[in-house]
Amino acid sequence: MANKPLDIILAEDDEDDRFFFKEAIEKVKIKTDLTMVNDGVELMEYLKNPENGKPHVVFLDLNMPRKGGIECLEEIRANKEYNDVTIVIYSTSASDNDIEETFVKGANIYIRKPNDFKILQKVISEVLSINWQYHTSGLNKEHFVLSI
Amino acid sequence: MKIPATQLRVILVTIVAVISLIFLILLYGITYEHISSTLSTSNKLMHANNVEIELEKLISQLKYAETAQRGFIMTHDSTFLRPFMKSRAEIESCFAHLHSLLAKDVVQLKHLKLLEQTVNSRYDLLVHNLEGAGQKVVVPHDLKAKLEKGNKKLESSIQIMNDMITYQDESLRTLEKKHIESIINTPIIYFTIVVITLIIFTFLIYKLDKERKKLIRMNDELIITNQSFVHAEELAGLGNWRHNFQDNKFTFSDNFYALLGLTPGEKELNLHTFLQMVHPSDRLDVINVFRNAYRNYQPFVLSYRIHSKENRLKYIKSIGRIINDNNNQRYLIGINMDITELVTSNKQLEMKNRKLELFNADLASFNYVASHDLQAPLRKIQMFISRLNEVELPNVSSLGKDYLKRIHASAAHMQILINDLLMFSRTNAGNKKFELTNINKILHHAKEELTLQIEEKEAEIISDDLPVINAIPYQLQQLFINLISNSIKFTSEGTKPVITINCELVGKEFIAPEEEFPSESFYKITFTDNGIGFETLYSEKIFNLLFRLHDKMSYPGSGIGLAICKKIVENHNGIIEAWSEPNKGSKFFIYLPANLS
């Protein structure tokens, strides 16, 4: 498993944020295969396409045109097939209550978009690392919640 | 069962009347008795007189016979014999009369018999003497003896007659005595009965008069009450009505008509015509409620619309119920109330409230959106700065590096500002549901949230056992987080923060007696720290939005944290105060209502 690259999707409408994310994830030690979509509708279409296979991690921005992150989260979690897909909310800071709501709806990780590139790099690295630990060390995925 | 006062009075008057009737009958009886007794007494008197007269007659006849005898004896003239013979017949008739008179008197009859014998024997003697005289052979001494004998008989007859008269007189006297006695008592009894009857009648009349006056007074009052009621109905926009079940008659008050835009009694108003005036979409409701009232005797309260005759839409509130009066007549009584003004003003108020709510929501969402959406571009500015710092720094001059540093600091400050503004707007809007909240748990959660800061600065938090209050939990938690983090932040370098949280119950007079508070007692929660403190003169200003005491470099902050605290405490109808002196630590006092509802 360690040798195969992680399949990662980022759903993000902001071009700058996609740019930063791409740059940051490339510097992470863990090998990744990044796909980027512009909004929720594109994301769901991508996931429904059988040619694309199941991603390991989905990064979701909450505020997107056409279909928001929460809607995507609910749709993905409604499908049992995607049970073991790690969902990371990648959004601007929100209240603790809003963050808790995403966890209750099935998100595993909530990332408040950092304002420093180094921190972004660190955060992505941490997320992928912990995700890897959960996969390789047989940890209880039900308990997989992390707020960064 | 309780008898009402009026009924009691009627019973009393009846009793009094019956008593006086009995007295009158009694009076009549006594009078009758007296009259009949007087009558019998006078009868008896007459009877006694007749007896005496007869007896006197008898004596005189006897004497008459005597005289006739003597005359004959002396003269031998037969003319003297004629009256003698006549007297004999008279005496016989006298006896016969006396017998009939004294038939009932046993004693007198005895006397009468004796008298008859004596008189008869006397007459025998007389007859004998006369025979002797007729033969003309007269023996003088024989004659003398015979005359003496005759005299004796006469005397004894007179004696018997006197006895009879005496007896008669005596019995008459006792009779008279009895009669006089009864006649003396009669006026007293008459008088007493008349007086009693008079008293009773006077009482009766007095009572009746009193009742009458009372009735008049009640009637007057009723008229006044009725008038003021009519007036009140007009003023309050009320109209009442009743429906008698027995005769199926409807009665409506004047203002009831007025409410419907009718003049009193103008039109044959009944349930049907009334229902015609009810707004069509409310009619079924009204009918159902009435039906229920008639069928199940259910009282009702109902609001509906009507079209009055002058074609105005009115909102009416009706209440009604079934009652039974004293005569067991069943009524449905109801009151209609014109609530049009109330409804209109309520609607206006509602509209204003809705506008205000919308306005508030607009403001809150503006705040939220503004601060939320400001975050994205700011974050990107910061990102680019960090990229510049990382990648391009070797190509930048020292002045450029300084600029970069300043831009970075400004952006950082702006971020704090936006974050805190966001939190402030969340405190204003958001869910404000009060529930019973254990402050110990709130403190625990606050400490959990601040665990990184607490560990880092090795802060110590000592607290009393805290009470349970009615509060908005997440706001209270925010309050505790802000106050504790404030205390931890404003501690001089090298000092371990120590925060003490005390709690006591105080009366409302302790805070501000002149102000109105919803609670009688308050929990005073005091946060004491060993921080750098501040000038006492700022103890009120520090709660103002965006007010700061320190430069951004030494103690970065937005000046919003304590404003949030104040907002939260105000949301809880409480008060927050602060006291401090430089380097003497500071105290924050929170007063929160202690009532649990």
Next chain:
Amino acid sequence: MYFFIVLVTLNTIEIMKLYVKYDIHYAVNVIIREKLTELGLEFELGGLGEIEILNEISETKLLQLTSYLNHYGIDIVDNLKSTLVQKTKDVIREMIYKEEGLPTSKISSYIAEKVNRSYGYLHNLFAENTYTSIGNYIIMQKIERAKQLIMEGDLTLTEISYKLSYSSVAHLSYQFKKTTGLTPSSFQRIIKRRRGEIETAPGKEIITNLASTNASNNK
């Protein structure tokens, strides 16, 4: 090793959720024994993921075994370094999941003794192969264990911190928050809400034995 897994029985009409406890080692051992016996191999199982094949094994049989075991998510690690890392991980997990609590001796020497290599060597080896350090791995496993104990609900936070050798509840809370970004209470609330055990809206007080014991601590 005991874990909670969620069995989801999907019917067309209703979903039944069962929470089960199982010994992963025992399960893996059963699978390995079954598969090896199926291929007619003689073997001995070592303590920590070591299989000693006693008879000769052909290339095809090895490939067959690899695919069999892969089906259950079991990788054959022929690399000695990987074996050592796996062994270290297992030692750490075993240490943390012991019912009687963590060893009293120093953890580094405990691991070194168990794996039979110097700690320094293991430390470097671990960092090279796992994107993390032994120290972080221990913390992560301890927090995972704490999560499990919190959700079991039998122990208070004080008891959990004692069981996992934390100096205080505050220290456990601190590390929990640092590792997960959440406080133990909000973690508990989130999982319970996910399971539908409580419907509490965020910000509402939840009934938790974690808070009550902690509150009495500061007196």
